[in-house]
Amino acid sequence: MSEAVVARLAPIAFVVLVAFLIALGVVRAAIAYANRRGMLDQPGQRRSHKLPTPRGGGIGIVVSVLPTMAACLFYLPAPWPFHAIVTLLLATALVALIGWWDDHHSLPVLPRFGVQVLAAAIFSFALLIDGPGWLWLPLLVVAGAWSINLHNFMDGIDGLLAQQAIFVGSGLAVLAWCAGQVALAGASLCVAAACLGFWCYNRSPARIFMGDVGSGSLGLLVFALSAMLWRVREGLVWPAVILSSAFVTDASLTLLNRMWRGRRWYTAHREHLYQWIVRRGGTHATGAAWYVGWNLLVAAPLAALAFNRPGMGLFACIVTYAVATVVWFMAKRRLIRRDRYKVRYVHT
Structure with a gap:
């Protein structure tokens, strides 16, 4: 390893370690805080856990990421413009604040969604100031709002969202x-490191849940970091989107399926693939392992292909989501059939 590479890696390693330690400490404090305030998620028909568990631990991720990510984007090689960094921090803080409020006192859907759209719009506007054109703004805002909500939907079993954010952030x-964006690489690793610190308390059996303060913030950050890669080089959007294929597929197909069947798609439920795995008798660790397998065996190799062969990026992305759709339908059908068989067996 050359001295130049070591010189670039050393500050990243330091900031990443700081991000991990901050998250570890704040999440530990959040457990005590949630117990004191009675911020506990109770077991229920639409929830997969069996014991009352504190929520709001995602505040540790937010407190960790905001300063460390900003330091990377400001001071590491290939720094980002001031307006892009400030709006990223502001957007993350807005989503975190409305989520933290919701974790304390449940809020109606519209105020939460309004703040989420505002946050996505603020960051997207700043990203496009020197960008390809304002026609991209509506698409970016929709993508940002959907990313915030789908990560909230997928935060339902121990360790799942944290491990996914570790994978996507690292990817x-x-x-x-590889694109020469050292500052952006450091910022992404800070997100992964903060999630690792949270995961230490959230792995099964979880001592604390992330809450909306964490899931919404991570959804915004995954969107923002992917969009920043797109601004570096348009072709980088394909491997970035491939990395998130497990969550995007499960959340999107579950939502569309509920809408197609005329169900109240906006209410809490247990119909995501990871929830069916647990409903069929699998542990939270088993459910999370399914997504690890997809990420390592499918998403990572195809993302690498899309990066190394830019001309095949779109094709690799289409293949990834086509395969993910087939796998989702096959797995869901098999799990539902087993569940029905188990019900019949119990009644007989």
Whole structure:
């Protein structure tokens, strides 16, 4: 390893370690805070856990990410413009604040969604100031709002969202590093490190849940970091989107399926694939392992292909989501059939 590479890696390693330690400490404090305030998620028919568990631990991720990510984007090589960094921090803080409020006192859907759209719009506007054109703004805002909500939907079993954010954050860091974006690579790794600190308390059996303060913030950050890669080089959007294929597929197909069947798609439910795995008798660790398998065996190799062969990026992305759709339908059908068989067996 050359001295130049070591010189670039050393500050990243330091900031990433700081991000991990901050998250570890704040999440530990959040457990005590949630117990004191009675911020506990109770077991229920639409929830997969069996014991009352504190929520709001995602505040540790937010407190960790805001300063460390900003330091990377400001001071590491290939720094980002001031307006892009400030709006990213502001957007993250807005989503975190409305989520933290909701974790304390449940809020109606419209105020939460309004703040989420505002946050996505603020960041997207700043990203396009020197960008390809304002026609991209509506698409970016929709993508940002959907990312915030789908990550909230997918935060339902121990360790799942944290491990997904570790994978996506690390993958985005590799893409940014290979594209010469050291600052963006460092920022992405800070997100992954903060999630690792949270995961230490959230792995099964979880001592604390992330809450809306964490899930919404991570959804905004995954969108923002992916969009920043797109601004670096348009072709980088395909490997970035491939990295998130497990969550995007499960959340999107579950939502569309509920809408197609005329169900109240906006209410809480247990119909995501990971929830069916647990309903069929699998542990939370088993459910999370399914997504690890997809990420390592499918998403990572195809993202690498899309990066190394830019001309095949769109094709690799289409293949990834086509395969993910087939796998989702096959797995869901098999799990539902087993559940029905188990019900019949119990009644007989």
